[in-house]
Amino acid sequence: MSGGLSATARMALLARLSKRRGGEAPRPEAGSARDFATLPGMRDFALLGTALxxxxxxxxxxxxxxxxxxxxxxxxxxxxxxxASYDYLGLNGDPRVQAAAKAAIDRYGVSPSGARITAGERALHRELEAALAEWHGAEAALTFVSGHATNVTTIGHIMGPRDVVVHDAAIHNSCTEGIRLSGARRIPFAHNDLAAAERELAGARRGAQRALLLVEGHYSMDGDSPDLARCVAIARRHDAWLMVDEAHSLGVLGRGGRGVAEAQGVDPAGVDLWMGTLSKTLAAGGGYIAARADVIDWLRHTAPGSVYSVALAPPLAAAALEALRILRAEPxxxxxxxxxxxxxxxxxxxxxxxxxxxxxxxxxxxxxxxxxxxxxxxxxxxxxxxxxxxxxxxxxxxxxxxxxxxxxxxxxxxxxxxxxxxxxxxxxxxxxxxxxxxxxxx
Missing domain, CATH: 3.90.1150.10 (Aspartate Aminotransferase, domain 1)
Structure with missing residues (x-):
């Protein structure tokens, strides 16, 4: 079989898909608004499984x-x-990281049992955020319950319908979901083509109130990086914020694992918003934003993913903090x-x-x-x-x-x-x- 399935084979797949539904619960009439098969991609998803x-x-x-x-x-x-694991430095099994998580459970319990703004926070949260801010050369940081939620809530909150986001076409789904939530105009550019990024930003900037240039420090699909100094220069020329997703960079790039800025010898102060996750090198779960103190304080009090979400679980905060200490001590x-x-x-x-x-x-x-x-x-x-x-x-x-x-x-x-x-x-x-x-x- 080459170049795709024949018409006969395709019809056989569809027939098999229909037979698989025979023993299932009654479904709404085809075409009904209640038919889940009308969801985008549902039929193709089922067909893919049947093809396998x-x-x-x-x-x-x-x-x-x-x-x-x-x-x-x-x-x-x-x-x-x-x-197939993101445990880049092997810290998920380190006894020191595990001991820190267990000690946090003994002291605080498993869950923070509410949002920090109303149910209160733990010293671990602030200690971890201070360490993350220092790591990126930023003034402050704020943690969230997941890396995906970090991008969705941050981008969705800081950008709006009168704004524009110019981003690498290979950017993570969490970023595009955040842009969609914001209502901002979304303009992708070809992967790592910064000349195209500048053309798009220059063209879109004139009609936008605010602009964001969005890239990753280390792209998870291709394993490459952008020219960070050039990204900083482009953002400054066009009066745009620069946000860098460091989910796969922390602990990976640079001699000390401080990310793409260290790896390329760029002053991290040129980046307005650093984003990262705790679930990879730092052997925990969650995400964070590091930026200016006033921005972080505003996000802490107003971002939906902070105000209306449970806080990071104490054992995860403790594990990430200990992992960061080990990373600093053992380059x-x-x-x-x-x-x-x-x-x-x-x-x-x-x-x-x-x-x-x-x-x-x-x-x-x-x-x-x-x-x-x-x-x-x-x-x-x-x-x-x-x-x-x-x-x-x-x-x-x-x-x-x-x-x-x-x-x-x-x-x-x-x-x-x-x-x-x-x-x-x-x-x-x-x-x-x-x-x-x-x-x-x-």
């Missing part, structure tokens, strides 16, 4: 890990080398991560794999093409004891489906060798290129 079934492929998503998913893990009782972890990231990227490139623009830091994509082929390779890779993240349509265009390898400071050279060898074998055994039905991706 017809090809004898299990979904590569939602793999169940039996314990801590560090550089090594167990999936359904089987030992694997794990490249050698960052050096090991950098060596492993470069080592895996170079091993894969030497075998002819397309790793895109990866810096070889913590994220190494392998672009394979079709979603079906990528799913086949992922399954074959897992059979060989190696797991990675799978990105298929519609998260990326159909011919840009890929595996993403997230590297840890805990990986060994033998792990990197095994991953490269296993991927070569998996791709060789995947057969011809197969595509999803043309009508599904067209």
């Amino acid at each position: 079934d017809s090809l004898g492929l299990e979904s590569p998503l939602f793999q169940q890990h039996d314990g801590r998913a560090g550089a090594h893990s167990r999936i359904r009782g089987r030992e694997v080398v794990n490249f 050698e972890r960052v050096a090991r991560l950098a060596a492993n990231g470069t080592g895996l990227r170079d091993r894969l490139k030497a075998r002819g794999f397309n790793t895109g623009g990866s810096l070889g830091a913590a994220i190494v994509p392998v672009i394979l093409g079709s979603s079906v082929r990528t799913a086949r390779v992922a399954a074959a890779l897992l059979e060989r004891g190696v797991t990675s993240q799978v990105v298929v349509f519609p998260a990326v265009p159909e011919q840009s489906a890929r595996l993403r390898f997230f590297v840890s400071a805990e990986h060994t050279p033998e792990d990197l060798d095994r991953a490269a060898e296993a991927l070569s074998e998996a791709v060789a055994g995947a057969g011809r290129v197969e595509s999803l039905p043309a009508g599904l991706v067209g």
Whole structure:
């Protein structure tokens, strides 16, 4: 099968999809406003699952890990080398981080039981925020219950219908959702094309009240970074704020793991809003914004994700704070991560794999093409004891489906060798290129 499914095969898939519904609860009449099948993408989602079934492929998503998913893990009782985790420095299993979380539970309980503005806060919250602000060279910081919620509530709150947001096309979903919530005009530019970013910002700025230039410090899909100094200059020339999402940069870029500003020797004061997560390097959960003190105080008292949301759980705040202390004291972890990231990227490139623009830091994509082929390779890779993240349509265009390898400071050279060898074998055994039905991706 090549270039898509035949009309006969497509009809068979649709028939199978219809049969699967036979034993389910009665559904509203087709076309009814109560029919969930009218939701955007619902039919294509179901068809994708049926296509995988017809090809004898299990979904590569939602793999169940039996314990801590560090550089090594167990999936359904089987030992694997794990490249699907954001535990970049291996701190999720560090006894000091775990002890800090347990001590916080003993003192404060598991939950803060309300929003900080009304139910009160814990000393941990302010201590963590002060440490995060210092880390980014900012005056203050504010934590939220998730990284996704951080971007949604912050962007949705600071921007409005008379404003414009110019952003990299590869920006995270949380950012685009925040822009959508704000009602601001949204203008994407081609990934890392800062000349295009400036053209778009210059053209849109004249008719907007406020403008925001939005980029990531380390792009999770491609493993590359923007030219931060140039971003600062563009934002200043056009009287715009600059926001940098450092979710995958903290603990990864720069000799000390302070992110893209340290890595590129740029004064962090040139960035108006630093965003980051606690769920990756810092081995907890949640997100934060670091900025000027007056901005943070305003967000603390007015942002919906702060005022109307429960506060960060005490054990998570304590774990993140301890992880940040370890990161500051043990920069050698960052050096090991950098060596492993470069080592895996170079091993894969030497075998002819397309790793895109990866810096070889913590994220190494392998672009394979079709979603079906990528799913086949992922399954074959897992059979060989190696797991990675799978990105298929519609998260990326159909011919840009890929595996993403997230590297840890805990990986060994033998792990990197095994991953490269296993991927070569998996791709060789995947057969011809197969595509999803043309009508599904067209």
